[in-house]
Amino acid sequence: MTTKSQAEKAYLARYTPNAFDQVLFSVDPVIFTVEDDQLKVLLVQRDQLPQAGRWGLPGGRVDKRKAATLEESVSLKLEQKTGLHQAYFEQVCTEGGADMDPRGWSVTTVYMALVRPQPLAMENARWVPVEELDGLGPLAFWHRQLIERALERLRNKVVYTDLPIYLAPEPFTLRQLRVIYQVILGQELSRNSFNKRMVEAGILEEAGLETGVSNRPAMRYRYNGAGKPHEFKRLLGG
Amino acid sequence: MTTKSQAEKAYLARYTPNAFDQVLFSVDPVIFTVEDDQLKVLLVQRDQLPQAGRWGLPGGRVDKRKAATLEESVSLKLEQKTGLHQAYFEQVCTEGGADMDPRGWSVTTVYMALVRPQPLAMENARWVPVEELDGLGPLAFWHRQLIERALERLRNKVVYTDLPIYLAPEPFTLRQLRVIYQVILGQELSRNSFNKRMVEAGILEEAGLETGVSNRPAMRYRYNGAGKPHEFKRLLGG
DNA sequence: CTAATAGTGTCTATCAGACAGTATTCT
DNA sequence: AGAATACTGTCTGATAGACACTATTAG
Numbered sequence: 001m002t003t004k005s006q007a008e009k010a011y012l013a014r015y016t017p018n019a020f021d022q023v024l025f026s027v028d029p030v031i032f033t034v035e036d037d038q039l040k041v042l043l044v045q046r047d048q049l050p051q052a053g054r055w056g057l058p059g060g061r062v063d064k065r066k067a068a069t070l071e072e073s074v075s076l077k078l079e080q081k082t083g084l085h086q087a088y089f090e091q092v093c094t095e096g097g098a099d100m101d102p103r104g105w106s107v108t109t110v111y112m113a114l115v116r117p118q119p120l121a122m123e124n125a126r127w128v129p130v131e132e133l134d135g136l137g138p139l140a141f142w143h144r145q146l147i148e149r150a151l152e153r154l155r156n157k158v159v160y161t162d163l164p165i166y167l168a169p170e171p172f173t174l175r176q177l178r179v180i181y182q183v184i185l186g187q188e189l190s191r192n193s194f195n196k197r198m199v200e201a202g203i204l205e206e207a208g209l210e211t212g213v214s215n216r217p218a219m220r221y222r223y224n225g226a227g228k229p230h231e232f233k234r235l236l237g238g
Numbered sequence: 239m240t241t242k243s244q245a246e247k248a249y250l251a252r253y254t255p256n257a258f259d260q261v262l263f264s265v266d267p268v269i270f271t272v273e274d275d276q277l278k279v280l281l282v283q284r285d286q287l288p289q290a291g292r293w294g295l296p297g298g299r300v301d302k303r304k305a306a307t308l309e310e311s312v313s314l315k316l317e318q319k320t321g322l323h324q325a326y327f328e329q330v331c332t333e334g335g336a337d338m339d340p341r342g343w344s345v346t347t348v349y350m351a352l353v354r355p356q357p358l359a360m361e362n363a364r365w366v367p368v369e370e371l372d373g374l375g376p377l378a379f380w381h382r383q384l385i386e387r388a389l390e391r392l393r394n395k396v397v398y399t400d401l402p403i404y405l406a407p408e409p410f411t412l413r414q415l416r417v418i419y420q421v422i423l424g425q426e427l428s429r430n431s432f433n434k435r436m437v438e439a440g441i442l443e444e445a446g447l448e449t450g451v452s453n454r455p456a457m458r459y460r461y462n463g464a465g466k467p468h469e470f471k472r473l474l475g476g
Numbered sequence: 477c478t479a480a481t482a483g484t485g486t487c488t489a490t491c492a493g494a495c496a497g498t499a500t501t502c503t
Numbered sequence: 504a505g506a507a508t509a510c511t512g513t514c515t516g517a518t519a520g521a522c523a524c525t526a527t528t529a530g
Contacts, residue, residue, distance in 0.1 A: 008340075011287040015341050019257035023300055025345055049249040062261055062334070064343045070334035094332040094347045096300070096308035102246075103253050105302045107263055107347075109332045175481085193519050195483080200518090215481040216527035233473050234491095234518060413508085431492050433510085438491095453508040454500035472491060472518095483526070490519085499510070 023096065024106040027074055028059030028143065029089065030150035031082065033127060034167045034180045035117040040127040041147055042082065046140055047124065050102050056140030057147070058125070059108070074111050083121050088166040088229070089113035092153045100142045108142075112150040114166035158184050159237055162203055162223075162230040171207040171220035174198060187237055194236070203230050261334065262344040265312055266297030266381065267327065268388035269320065271365060272405045272418045273355040278365040279385055280320065284378055285362065288340050294378030295385070296363065297346070312349050321359050326404040326467070327351035330391045338380045346380075350388040352404035396422050397475055400441055400461075400468040409445040409458035412436060425475055432474070441468050 031042040043055045058081040067073035078087055089111050096107035120127070128136065130151065133144065157163055164180045165172075174195045182189055198204060205224045210217035269280040281293040296319040305311035316325055327349050334345035358365070366374065368389060371382065395401055402418045403410075412433045420427055436442060443462045448455035 008288055012340050017257040017260065017262060017342070019255040019260060021299070021302070022255065022257060022260045023263050023302065024255060025261050025263050050246055061259070062343070062345075064259070064261065064336065068336045070332065070345065073334075091331055093329055094308065096311075096347075098302065098306045102250050104255070105300070107300075107308065107345075109334075109345075109347075173482090190520050191482090192484090192521080197519080210482095210528095212529090213481080214529040215479075216483080218482055232518095235471050236519080238519075411509090428493050429509090430494080430511090435492080448501095448509095450502095451508080452502040453506080454510080456509055470491095474492080476492075478530090480528090481526100482528095483524105485524080486522085488519100488521080490517100492515100492517090494515080495513085497510105497512080499508100501507085501509095503504105503506085 024061075024101060024104055026059055026061050026106070026108045027070065027077065027111065028057040028108050028146055029074055029077055029081075029111040029113050030057060030092070030147050031078070031087075031113040031115060032150075032154060032167065033115050033117045034164075034183055035127060037179060037183055038129040038131065039183050040129050041133070042120070043126055043128050043136070043139070044081070044122070045124045045126075051140045054138065054140040055126075055128070055136045056143045070109065078113055081122065081125065082115060082118070084115050084118065087113050087115045088163065092150050095142065095146065095149070106141075108146065110146045110149055112153055114154075114163060116167065116169050155184060159235045160232050162198070162201065162225065162232075165203075165223045165225070166229075171222050173210060173218040173220055175218060177221075181236070185237060189237060197232065197236070201230055201232065262299075262339060262342055264297055264299050264344070264346045265308065265315065265349065266295040266346050266384055267312055267315055267319075267349040267351050268295060268330070268385050269316070269325075269351040269353060270388075270392060270405065271353050271355045272402075272421055273365060275417060275421055276367040276369070277421055278367050279371070280358070281364055281366050281374070281377070282319070282360070283362045283364075289378045292376065292378040293364075293366070293374045294381045308347065316351055319360065319363065320353060320356070322353050322356065325351050325353045326401065330388050333380065333384065333387070344379075346384065348384045348387055350391055352392075352401060354405065354407045393422060397473045398470050400436070400439065400463065400470075403441075403461045403463070404467075409460050411448060411456040411458055413456060415459075419474070423475060427475055435470065435474070439468055439470065 033040050042058060044058045045055050046052050059077060062073045067076055074089060078084065092110040092112045094107060094109045098105045100106045158181060164177065164184060167180050168177055178189055178194050203225050204221040207220045207222045210220060271278050280296060282296045283293050284290050296315060300311045305314055312327060316322065330348040330350045332345060332347045336343045338344045396419060402415060402422060405418050406415055416427055416432050441463050442459040445458045445460045448458060
């Protein structure tokens with residue numbers, strides 16, 4: 001066992017990665033919010049080569065000194081780009097290939113993040129409605145496809161989770177929440193069953209009635225989720 | 239636009255990745271099968287440093303010359319390691335960090351593959367029951383955790399998909415299929431609702447009755463899936 | 477009062493699960 | 504006949520969705 005460990009040590013001491021055998025790896029968060037009844041994505045305009053000037057995701061290479069894990073490196077990027085802490089995020093997928101980046105064989109891990117609507121501190125960043133993505137000209141690298149993958153994931157999960165709550169400013173009424181669901185799904189939802197579903201899930205806390213509306217005021221709620229997003233047992237929207 | 243493209247070309251011509259800024263990237267398939275009423279994982283014994291002698295997943299670096307995309311590189315590895323083509327596989331997650339591999343900051347993308355039980359061509363490969371993983375001593379790198387992630391994914395999806403069909407030798411009876419579900423879930427399932435669910439999903443084709451059993455023979459079925467695995471609208475096993 | 481929206485009660489459809497009864501094979 | 508397992512029918516419970524009715528606010 002000692003010899004083995006010796007051989008191992010010697011091997012590691014001599015080990016040097018060859019840059020041309022390696023693939024280029026990056027992390028790309030797709031940050032969603034809902035504002036003005038539109039689903040929007042955070043994009044930044046690239047100021048460096050390659051593809052300077054194009055709009056793309058606020059991602060990039062992993063900073064090996066600052067992050068000890070992948071998750072950490074994504075958290076860092078989210079904070080840097082949005083200054084936001086209360087975000088939800090999850091991994092969506094990893095795409096890789098020879099043609100994704102002109103610099104060579106590349107791999108990128110896509111994350112989906114959900115944040116409440118908020119102004120952006122950065123100059124070259126914008127909330128872009130997903131319906132208007134094609135109006136920006138070609139996006140950087142394969143970012144158009146990566147956004148599509150994140151969108152798919154979001155739309156899939158919306159029918160059996162409470163994820164959209166992370167997009168709602170607190171406190172919120174069930175109508176506000178339902179509209180967010182509808183914006184994501186592009187589909188009307190039955191008010192009655194939606195409300196029952198949410199209330200009976202036991203994930204909401206009452207936070208007093210609305211005021212100043214010209215109709216019967218609705219109850220406002222805060223999220224009471226136990227860390228993990230709630231998963232329902234049946235799908236929404238037939 | 240021409241100047242931009244010129245600058246871009248010049249940049250790319252001069253671009254050389256620095257090996258010490260890059261992370262090490264690999265692909266690790268977790269290949270499952272069900273044999274003798276046990277869920278098993280394909281492991282291989284490493285013959286090279288580092289960690290020679292340990293059992294681990296049949297993964298490794300991407301061969302940039304042979305594969306144009308990540309998916310392709312996984313297909314290649316599956317073929318090399320099992321000689322199998324009719325497998326189902328999907329991406330599970332990507333894990334990365336400074337401590338996963340002694341050679342440095344590494345990232346690995348984990349895939350889950352489902353194959354029918356079959357003998358292995360390779361000398362140093364084994365089907366290991368998931369219950370006996372801890373008897374093999376420590377696995378290579380973080381492979382123990384990676385297997386756990388794939389297992390989680392499998393157990394999650396089994397309650398709302400027909401994935402276990404990919405583990406069944408064709409043709410199969412509903413009893414055989416149900417046993418596979420039960421082995422994965424570690425839980426009895428009601429025969430009646432299981433059978434109704436499967437038959438009414440319209441994913442099975444009748445393939446004649448069993449013969450030679452000392453009781454009423456069951457119908458055998460073949461899978462009729464339309465490429466994508468079927469997703470049910472309600473969960474199994476309350 | 478009216479307009480507008482919130483909340484509630486009732487009915488239906490769907491489907492998982494439990495249970496009982498019938499069918500078909502071999503020994 | 505008896506043992507074993509397949510198949511079928513019926514009932515219950517949970518919940519999404521449709522619809523109608525009542526409640527509460529501003530003007």
